Amino acid sequence: MVNVTIDALEIVKNALSNFISDVEGMASRAERHSSDTMNACSIQVIRAKDDVSQSEATIVTIEKEINRAEEKIQSIMDDINSITLKIPQIQNSIHSLENEIENIDSRVYVLQSQLANCDDSDQRDQIQSQIDMFQNRHNQCTREKQALENEISDIEIKRGELQEQLNSTKAQKGQLESERAGEKNRCNKLKEKLERLKAAYTRVESDLRVYSLAAKNFETSSSDSAQKNVSSVEKCIASIDEYLSTSI
Amino acid sequence: MGSLEIKRDLQDFQAAVMKLSDGIGRASALWNDAKFTELSSSVSYVATQSKDLMVSGDRCCSSIERFDKIAAEKY
Numbered sequence A: 001m002v003n004v005t006i007d008a009l010e011i012v013k014n015a016l017s018n019f020i021s022d023v024e025g026m027a028s029r030a031e032r033h034s035s036d037t038m039n040a041c042s043i044q045v046i047r048a049k050d051d052v053s054q055s056e057a058t059i060v061t062i063e064k065e066i067n068r069a070e071e072k073i074q075s076i077m078d079d080i081n082s083i084t085l086k087i088p089q090i091q092n093s094i095h096s097l098e099n100e101i102e103n104i105d106s107r108v109y110v111l112q113s114q115l116a117n118c119d120d121s122d123q124r125d126q127i128q129s130q131i132d133m134f135q136n137r138h139n140q141c142t143r144e145k146q147a148l149e150n151e152i153s154d155i156e157i158k159r160g161e162l163q164e165q166l167n168s169t170k171a172q173k174g175q176l177e178s179e180r181a182g183e184k185n186r187c188n189k190l191k192e193k194l195e196r197l198k199a200a201y202t203r204v205e206s207d208l209r210v211y212s213l214a215a216k217n218f219e220t221s222s223s224d225s226a227q228k229n230v231s232s233v234e235k236c237i238a239s240i241d242e243y244l245s246t247s248i
Numbered sequence B: 001m002g003s004l005e006i007k008r009d010l011q012d013f014q015a016a017v018m019k020l021s022d023g024i025g026r027a028s029a030l031w032n033d034a035k036f037t038e039l040s041s042s043v044s045y046v047a048t049q050s051k052d053l054m055v056s057g058d059r060c061c062s063s064i065e066r067f068d069k070i071a072a073e074k075y
Helices: A006-023 A028-114 A119-243 B002-027 B036-072
Strands: none
Touching: A006 A119, A006 B002, A006 B036, A028 B002, A028 B036, A119 B002, A119 B036, B002 B036
């Protein structure tokens, strides 16, 4: 039994024709969008690789600064040790001079006693001459001792300055080591992110490939099916037209 | 951004299939025989095929969004 109108066939024909028109080009659009997406994803992977490279370069720079700090620390310590070694030598020299000064004082004391008890003018001259000589030597030793004491004082000041430099450089090295640890931690996280990103990229690539293929298959098969149906409906319409135009 | 474009594509696909189904549905009041039944089956098959496309498209969008989330991580 047949139960159809031309209006119904026209509605169906229009719906099918519109559908063919709507899906036309969808597969190529899907392909284009897939391609754009893969390009955008590639750029993100490259950026992630660059981030890792930059972090690794930063670590190398920090390590060079740490090495420089270590060299400076060693140099300062060598300087401190070097000048510290001088102190006992100078102190020994000071003690020798103090002993000599004491010895001179004793000799002068004895000579002054002799001078006090001497009536002979020639002998008095001789004794005074000796006293003068010892007095000169006493003054010289005193000046030398003062100079050595000043030298020790200068060494102590210099040692203090070097110690401050040493403390400052050690603090700086500690800061750099902390920065290095932080950057290594960050670098590890960036590397781990890159690996996850690469895995996600592979997944996106695979899923887009399946999607593009599905879009292409859908457009082809559904258009073919719709076109066949359109042809069939057009034949039906033509048959009804012929039927209606037949004179009885 | 990539998932947005694919979602728009999927919406366009879905709209085209729904438009077709609506059109066939409107004709059902005026066409009621075995031939219409054949036509309806053919259109239903198109709708079924479109579901496969929608599923693969949704999977794509999920993959892209997971990728974008990882890419956006800051350290």
